[in-house]
Amino acid sequence: xxxxxxxxxxxxxxxxxxxxxxxxxxxxxxxxxxxxxxxxxxxxxxxxxxxxxxxxxxxxxxxxxxxxxxxxxxxxxxxxxxxxxxxxxxxxxxxxxxxxxxxxxxxxxxxxxxxxxxxxxxxxxxxxxxxxxxxxxxxx
Numbered sequence: 261x262x263x264x265x266x267x268x269x270x271x272x273x274x275x276x277x278x279x280x281x282x283x284x285x286x287x288x289x290x291x292x293x294x295x296x297x298x299x300x301x302x303x304x305x306x307x308x309x310x311x312x313x314x315x316x317x318x319x320x321x322x323x324x325x326x327x328x329x330x331x332x333x334x335x336x337x338x339x340x341x342x343x344x345x346x347x348x349x350x351x352x353x354x355x356x357x358x359x360x361x362x363x364x365x366x367x368x369x370x371x372x373x374x375x376x377x378x379x380x381x382x383x384x385x386x387x388x389x390x391x392x393x394x395x396x397x398x399x400x
Contacts, residue, residue, distance in 0.1 A: 316330065
């Protein structure tokens with residue numbers, strides 16, 4: 261049976277993918293939608309990098325590589341906002357989401373791979389990457 265905190269985590273995680281799709285609805289001009297998409301992507305990638313940072317810091321001996329990698333992903337998200345809005349910025353963010361998932365899997369724990377949380381992360385990352393694929397078709 262799923263605990264309340266687990267249910268809430270699933271709900272918030274899945275709902276967190278919705279703005280990637282909502283930003284692509286043609287209710288505003290294309291430049292505004294692309295900016296909304298990229299800014300939300302940068303926020304979420306930075307949030308995930310911060311989550312990684314926190315998980316790593318909780319270890320008795322945090323791996324230095326994971327600390328550096330979490331900062332690298334946050335900086336990549338920020339840098340994507342400094343680029344001209346378009347394919348490169350979208351690609352940087354999409355690659356960051358792939359990298360964050362891979363880092364969770366490889367640097368934190370193989371046990372994480374078998375957890376309900378990792379299964380959720382994998383599914384939602386795939387949803388987000390599908391939104392980036394759609395954005396590459398829509399905005400470029």
